[in-house]
Amino acid sequence: MEITLRALITMIHGMLFGAFFLMATYGLVVELSRSEYVELPQQLTVRGYSRERLYLVGMVALGWAAVLTGAYIIYPWYRAVPPAGVTDLALYPRYLLKSSATTSGWHDLGMEWKEHVAWIAPIIMTMVAYVFAKYRLSMQEHPQVRKAVLAFALTAFGAAGVAGFFGAMINKYAPVNGGPTIRLMGKSQ
């Protein structure tokens, strides 16, 4: 069982950073929705506060890791220009997608939207984490802040969902591949 380095890093970007960021964002959306129906603000123990902070910092770090690895490691592989005379476009996903009318939409709509809208999610979730931590015990005194933060968190969830969906579909039709092969188990052929 083998995997190329580029495929492995793409998997880490999407399935580790991206997917866990989405799950963590969803968790915070649920907590923010729940807070509307809480009668008394819940105080935590010192350990509880530190674990909650860890969750928030982890969520934000996952979001930034997803967009930074995507933009600075995977995107250059995706948009690499094939040298003149190359007919096998397997290592040039952007050009592979654009070579056919049936797949060009995955680039023209999918990647063009994903590459920009994805940045919105960590920007918003950094704000949401900050407000959630700062106003944890006084959120009920600021219902408009709570509602705005919840709406923004839902938007970030949607933006991350768009980026994740198109990332998965683009990688299905034009997978990012290449680089050294890593043997995960068994013997190499």
Added chain:
Amino acid sequence: MNHSEAQSEKRAAMPRAKQLPNGPAAAAILSAAAGCAFVGILSVVAGASKPIAKVLTFYLPTGSLSGVSSVAILLWLATWVILAKRWRIRTVAIGKVNAMAFLLLALGILLTFPPFAEFLHGN
């Protein structure tokens, strides 16, 4: 001291809910929305103008996306710092701030949507 007593003591040591001004939250919300709008505006501008796209190409393999995202993040953080300083101990009209924030957020998302950006480019 048993476990539940220790837990109660720790809880008692935590800060109680106090009247926090909404200024810091408003600053964070409005600046995040502005950050989203910066992403959208810069992506449209970079798409419309090759010289600007070239200026925004901070890292060649990533192209203008490197500059679009970096400048948007810097502007977002600068906006946050400025607003947070001004509104640190203030209670602001949060309804107006939210309305402005949602407008900026909608603008940011709309401008990142390729068919709308293409429409603005005249294609």
